[in-house]
Amino acid sequence: MSTSGRRPTLAVVGATGAVGRVLVDLLATRADVWGEVRLFASSDAVGTTIPVLGRDEPIRVLEPGCFEGVDVVLFEAPEDVVRIWAPLAVESGAVAVDGSAAFRLNADVPLVVPEINPSATRMRRLGIVAAPRCSTLVLTVALAALHAEFGLRELVVTAALAASGRGRIGIDTLRRQTSEVAGDPTVGSRTGDLRRAVSEQDDDPFEAPLALNLLPWAGDAGEDGWSSEELGLRNETRKILGLPELRISATCLRVPVVSGHSLTVHAVFDNEPDVARIREILDSSAGVIVYDDPAKGEYPTPADVVGSDPTWVGRVRRSLDDPHALELFLCGDNLRKGAALNCVQIAELIAQEPAGSAQHA
Amino acid sequence: MSTSGRRPTLAVVGATGAVGRVLVDLLATRADVWGEVRLFASSDAVGTTIPVLGRDEPIRVLEPGCFEGVDVVLFEAPEDVVRIWAPLAVESGAVAVDGSAAFRLNADVPLVVPEINPSATRMRRLGIVAAPRCSTLVLTVALAALHAEFGLRELVVTAALAASGRGRIGIDTLRRQTSEVAGDPTVGSRTGDLRRAVSEQDDDPFEAPLALNLLPWAGDAGEDGWSSEELGLRNETRKILGLPELRISATCLRVPVVSGHSLTVHAVFDNEPDVARIREILDSSAGVIVYDDPAKGEYPTPADVVGSDPTWVGRVRRSLDDPHALELFLCGDNLRKGAALNCVQIAELIAQEPAGSAQHA
Numbered sequence: 001m002s003t004s005g006r007r008p009t010l011a012v013v014g015a016t017g018a019v020g021r022v023l024v025d026l027l028a029t030r031a032d033v034w035g036e037v038r039l040f041a042s043s044d045a046v047g048t049t050i051p052v053l054g055r056d057e058p059i060r061v062l063e064p065g066c067f068e069g070v071d072v073v074l075f076e077a078p079e080d081v082v083r084i085w086a087p088l089a090v091e092s093g094a095v096a097v098d099g100s101a102a103f104r105l106n107a108d109v110p111l112v113v114p115e116i117n118p119s120a121t122r123m124r125r126l127g128i129v130a131a132p133r134c135s136t137l138v139l140t141v142a143l144a145a146l147h148a149e150f151g152l153r154e155l156v157v158t159a160a161l162a163a164s165g166r167g168r169i170g171i172d173t174l175r176r177q178t179s180e181v182a183g184d185p186t187v188g189s190r191t192g193d194l195r196r197a198v199s200e201q202d203d204d205p206f207e208a209p210l211a212l213n214l215l216p217w218a219g220d221a222g223e224d225g226w227s228s229e230e231l232g233l234r235n236e237t238r239k240i241l242g243l244p245e246l247r248i249s250a251t252c253l254r255v256p257v258v259s260g261h262s263l264t265v266h267a268v269f270d271n272e273p274d275v276a277r278i279r280e281i282l283d284s285s286a287g288v289i290v291y292d293d294p295a296k297g298e299y300p301t302p303a304d305v306v307g308s309d310p311t312w313v314g315r316v317r318r319s320l321d322d323p324h325a326l327e328l329f330l331c332g333d334n335l336r337k338g339a340a341l342n343c344v345q346i347a348e349l350i351a352q353e354p355a356g357s358a359q360h361a
Numbered sequence: 362m363s364t365s366g367r368r369p370t371l372a373v374v375g376a377t378g379a380v381g382r383v384l385v386d387l388l389a390t391r392a393d394v395w396g397e398v399r400l401f402a403s404s405d406a407v408g409t410t411i412p413v414l415g416r417d418e419p420i421r422v423l424e425p426g427c428f429e430g431v432d433v434v435l436f437e438a439p440e441d442v443v444r445i446w447a448p449l450a451v452e453s454g455a456v457a458v459d460g461s462a463a464f465r466l467n468a469d470v471p472l473v474v475p476e477i478n479p480s481a482t483r484m485r486r487l488g489i490v491a492a493p494r495c496s497t498l499v500l501t502v503a504l505a506a507l508h509a510e511f512g513l514r515e516l517v518v519t520a521a522l523a524a525s526g527r528g529r530i531g532i533d534t535l536r537r538q539t540s541e542v543a544g545d546p547t548v549g550s551r552t553g554d555l556r557r558a559v560s561e562q563d564d565d566p567f568e569a570p571l572a573l574n575l576l577p578w579a580g581d582a583g584e585d586g587w588s589s590e591e592l593g594l595r596n597e598t599r600k601i602l603g604l605p606e607l608r609i610s611a612t613c614l615r616v617p618v619v620s621g622h623s624l625t626v627h628a629v630f631d632n633e634p635d636v637a638r639i640r641e642i643l644d645s646s647a648g649v650i651v652y653d654d655p656a657k658g659e660y661p662t663p664a665d666v667v668g669s670d671p672t673w674v675g676r677v678r679r680s681l682d683d684p685h686a687l688e689l690f691l692c693g694d695n696l697r698k699g700a701a702l703n704c705v706q707i708a709e710l711i712a713q714e715p716a717g718s719a720q721h722a
Binding site: 257 | 515517519521525532535536539540542543544546548549550551552553554555556568569570572573574575576577578582585586587588595607608609610612614616617618619620623625627636653655656658660661662663664665666667668669675676677678679680681682683686688690692
């Protein structure tokens with residue numbers, strides 16, 4: 001990217017959302033890449049400011065010409081907003097980095113995890129680069145290097161998704177319900193008690209009480225009984241790992257955890273995995289930490305990994321019945337590396353490109 | 362069993378525990394099989410009474426001769442108690458029904474789910490009949506009929522176990538922690554916050570906070586990184602289904618749910634499963650209810666099934682990549698059918714046997 005010597009300008013769309021707030025905070029911890037930073041959100045936030053890189057930045061609204069002079073626009077916004085505004089950002093000369101599902105499976109849009117396929121960032125024929133959903137991210141960061149050595153053949157995944165995967169309203173709903181059920185000495189022990197104990201509100205993002213419960217559903221209804229979260233996890237994992245035929249069966253649960261997605265993984269490889277070697281590979285993989293000695297109480301939990309960047313790996317063990325299969329437990333903060341950090345890393349890759357190196361419309 | 366015309370006498374060991382209380386309450390809802398019922402618990406409960414079948418029964422302690430005149434002894438007690446007292450119950454002429462793990466995998470002890478293998482109850486060469494752990498029960502009740510038609514070849518299971526699987530102390534710990542974190546507007550959003558927010562007590566059954574969290578571990582450390590819960594689920598499922606070579610990979614999580622175990626199941630069959638036929642079979646299976654229309658918000662959750670007896674089945678769908686694989690979500694009350702009811706059903710089978718029909722030492 002050429003910015004004629006000046007430091008590039010970054011825009012963040014959705015700066016007041018659950019991921020957007022984490023993203024703005026993260027900028028302070030990253031290398032000093034950006035010049036101006038512009039923050040955008042919905043009109044109810046206009047008039048407020050958010051501190052970013054030492055300056056109080058006003059919240060702006062999206063309007064024609066708003067991306068003039070901007071080099072990279074990070075979208076942490078709903079799909080319908082991104083579908084309209086990402087092409088407009090590209091038109092005004094910026095690169096769009098999309099954290100939503102709007103362009104993830106578009107063949108002309110690279111889906112990037114910087115630890116895995118950083119060079120794909122340059123193949124942005126539409127000027128747009130997409131980041132995967134948080135569950136895909138936690139999964140692929142751990143699996144990419146294992147696939148390189150053992151050849152991934154099949155995955156059976158159960159993803160226990162945190163409330164914050166549904167944004168601030170998800171967090172607020174879980175906290176409100178937790179307060180409503182706390183102190184009740186019987187709730188959760190008798191049929192339907194929990195539905196009576198929690199209040200329903202129109203904007204609740206969950207179809208059943210989440211506090212002291214779990215739901216075997218996340219996302220919208222897709223084909224043949226699959227949810228959009230499950231199909232997204234499958235298709236994005238195939239795209240990032242470059243394995244369009246990979247067998248994946250995923251079930252997504254919503255669990256009463258504030259932040260931090262957890263995944264149980266049954267991975268079948270072409271070559272028999274050796275547990276000692278698996279640990280070595282994981283230990284030396286960027287963005288991965290192995291924490292695995294359950295006899296000593298050492299395994300990752302969402303409450304312990306929240307606020308950190310890596311994918312944490314525990315419960316590494318060989319299947320007892322299939323010598324080609326390995327079991328893993330993965331845990332990662334869905335708001336940080338799972339969303340905000342990955343987008344920031346992609347934006348940094350773009351900012352640091354030599355001029356003319358990208359394949360851009 | 363011959364009781365010379367009188368109605369048989371039942372003893373319940375562990376009558377004041379989480380499962381024991383449910384069991385005693387259940388007796389009032391069952392057919393009128395039993396004459397005298399004697400209740401046993403640890404010495405701190407002596408002096409109290411529990412109402413059973415319209416009478417206030419005193420709590421007794423286990424002591425030599427305590428099973429005299431008893432026909433069936435139901436054990437809902439720790440393994441070490443059962444190992445000593447079940448053989449003594451048999452010696453004094455009773456049949457022992459064991460809800461613990463003490464004898465489940467003993468080749469001379471049948472492991473019984475009355476909907477699946479009721480006749481195995483009679484093959485009790487040691488005079489002892491065992492019931493499986495709650496997760497095995499939820500799983501096998503749903504799978505037995507599917508196996509009969511399609512031939513089960515492999516299972517990948519993630520079991521999300523409720524706090525009550527660890528008994529009353531498990532329930533109390535989750536409730537206490539839930540009160541401690543309720544109302545805190547940030548807990549669960551920052552690393553380690555949750556560990557500071559919940560108090561630690563010496564008898565906590567969980568190694569990390571459970572409220573607003575989940576743990577990728579349940580049970581004791583077994584071989585090669587597997588937990589006793591995972592190995593038990595595997596070995597008991599093989600024994601009940603009569604499939605000693607069945608491939609099973611299980612991961613057991615502990616989740617902040619009071620009661621109600623949830624299982625995601627990836628089942629591979631010899632013959633390609635047809636979803637419509639799968640639903641038909643499940644619908645007509647004893648102890649199974651299909652509740653499955655996620656587009657309408659219809660799927661089982663632990664808070665909805667707690668207090669009910671069946672295994673609830675949702676999310677029935679074919680694998681997208683393997684025509685032999687089926688995905689299911691199962692949910693069942695671990696204290697009722699998962700433990701207490703199954704033992705009561707076994708005891709009733711024994712009480713109703715024609716004299717001399719059992720293979721008994």
